[in-house]
Amino acid sequence: MWDAIGAVRDLGRLHDIASVLIRYGFGDLVRRVGMAGALEKAGRALHWRAPEELARLAPPARVRRALEELGPSFVKLGQILATRVDLFAPEWIDELSKLQDEAPPLPFEALRAQLTDDLGAPPEEIFPVLDTTALAAASLAQVHRAQLPDGTEVVLKVRRPGIRPVVEADLRLLERVAEIIDKDAPDLRRYRPREVVRQFVLSLRRELDFAAEARNAERVAANLAERADIVVPRIHWRWTCERLNVQDFVDGIAGRDLRRLPLAGLSAPVLARRGATAVLQMILDDGFFHADPHPGNVFYLPDNRIAFIDFGMVGRLSETRRYEVAQVLSGLVSHDSEGVADILLDWSSETRADTDALRDEIDAFVDQYRGVPLQRLDMTAMLADVVAILRDHGLALPPDLALLIKAFVTLEGLGRQLDPDFDMASEAAPYLRQAMLAHNAPTAVARRGWRALASAATLLASLPRDIRTLLRAAQRGRLQVQVDVPPLDRFGERMDKASNRLALAILTAALIVGSSIVISVEKEPLLAGFPPLGVSGFIAALIGALAVLISILRSHKR
Structure with missing residues (x-):
């Protein structure tokens, strides 16, 4: 299976991945996707037994620790998986959400050559003040504080040298693994491996391009330009490129350091409301939003202002999709279970679902919200219940909606950290009404x-x-x-192998019969008292019988 990978450049990385998976108790997965065979061909010795202390961990914890050990690409993969609330149960989402994109910083000298190449001059000539101690470090980049000649405080987000070849090798391997799982592991197919890996590949390649991240930041800043309470750091395009992002330094209270808010004279309830309305505007008005608004990407500034940073992961929602989201929430309130079910089925694109059972379950679900105003809904719990229904029926959401739900959940968690009485539904209600009105406005209808x-x-x-x-x-x-039926192709391959095995067995039997006749008839010459031709026939028959036996054993093992 892994012959297509065969390039020597990937074998070392393949061995590292398989070794980590085996150590964390996923040796069976390594066998099933064919990685073991590739490594054995490369002359590697595998030890399949996981250490006892790791085997005692729950599967979600083992997966998280394995992803952390596998490096930046797999940490990012785990973060993408954490957005797929439609595919994984809550305990998996909670564990994968703990993945922290942190790494020890590189010495500044390891960055100097790349920085000089990107800036066109040594960094000290561009920045009169440059802190060579990293302000923060992650798997793909690290950040250094600096100052422009005019005194502007900036940060330099520098991509780690040599990281792209490692990431590209990981992406090639993951794409191949997804193909094999989708083809040969029916019990894992429900997790949509190809779709998840495709989403991950696109996301990670965009994150590797810091110029794309800078364009995302500018687009959000333009959409929120009329809001003085929201700050997006300014990009300095003169020095920004694919491997370097130079932007204004944000001097504020980190989102995780809530204890400093009262000392700085900031109001946590006001910050919660402003942060929520800003993200809701991104999602439901603009259709272009920060997909990871966790506390590490938020800073609180004087006058109860909020700064958002790190726009490497963004989501996009079309006008139609925003209207559908509003329809689902409105349908839950108005007890329109059939309308909600139709939209969910459209989202999943699954034709084999039991629509009657789905409608019955949604009808029972929405009945509990009969007569409840939109402002009083627990939006996070409601979305979690809807997603659980989809998951139970084997339905999956498109990636943009999975990101949306993850952003909603993260946003409400951030709001409740600031204000325990924070009500996400109350904040979202005006934006949901606006989305429905905008879709049905005369100009929008005429445009469609x-x-x-x-x-x-x-x-x-x-x-x-x-x-x-x-x-x-x-x-x-x-x-x-042309009619393409993959299961029929596999059946044909198996029949071909079975017929070859049967032909070899018949030939072996014929050799045994023929050799017996030769031995009983032939008299001269003799070899150790037996005719040579008869002995040769028996030897050939023995070899054929062994070949048939080995083929049968291998088939049962597979």
Whole structure:
């Protein structure tokens, strides 16, 4: 299975990954995805037994610790998995949410050559004041404080040298693992390995591009420009590039240091409300939002202002999607279980779901919210219950909605840390109403109608040409219908192997019969008292029998 990977460049990393997984008790997974065979071919010796102290950990904790040990790519993968509340149970989400993107900082001298190349001059010539001690360090980058010639305080977010080849190797391996799991591990297919890895690959490659992160920050800053209470650090494009992000330094109280708020004269309830309305505006008004608003990405400033940093992970919601979210929440309140079920099925794109059972369960679920105003809903608990219903029915959300739900949950947790009486539903209610009004506004309806009319006109204009092409292909005998049934292909492969094994067994039996006849008839010459031709036939039959036996044993082992 792993022959396609065969490049020597990945074998070392493959061995490291397999070794960590085995040490944490996932040797069976290593076997099932074919990693063991690849390593054995490379001459590696594997020890499958996990240490007893690790084996005693619960599976979510073992997975988290294994991901931390595997390095930056896998920490990021765990953070993506933590957003998939539709695929994993709460205990898994809680454990994966503990993954911290931290790493020991590199000495500044290890960054100097790359910095000089990106800046076009030694960093000391650009920044009169430059702190060579890292302000913070993560798996992909580390941050240093500096000062521009005009006295502006800035931070330099520097990508770790040599990190991209390691990440790209991990991505290649993960894509191959996802393909194998999707093909050969039906019990793991419900976790959508290809979809999750595809989302992860796109997210991580975007995070490696610090210029893209800077563009995200500027877009959010432009959307929130009218809000004086929200700060997004200014980007200094003169020195910002793919491996370097230079932005204003934020001098405030870190989101985790809530004890300093009263001493600084800041109001925690006001901060909770302003932070929530800012993120809700990003999500439901602008459709472009900070997808990870946890305390590490938030600073509190004088006058109860809030600064958001680190826009490496962002979410996008179309106008239609924002309207659907508002419809779901409104349907829960108005007891429209059929409408809610229809939207959930549209989101999941799953045609094999038991729609009647899903509607019955949603009907029972929404009944408990009958007559409850939107402002009094526990939005986080409600979303968690909806996602649990989807998970029980084997349905999965699109990645943008999974990010949205994760952002909602994180935001409410941040708000309750600041103010135990924080009510997310009350803050969200005006934005949800606005989303529904905006979707049904005359200008929006006219715009959608014009788009539909233009699409229909384009389709009608191309229809005669498409029909002519189809008829021409039919007249020339080139019209083909291809039916691809992967399980049938695998069945054919197994039948082919079985027939080969049967042919070899028949040939072996024929050799035994023929050799017996030769031994009983042939008299001269003799070898150790037996005719050589008969002995050769028995030896060939023995080899054939062993080959059939080995093939059968290998088949049972697989």
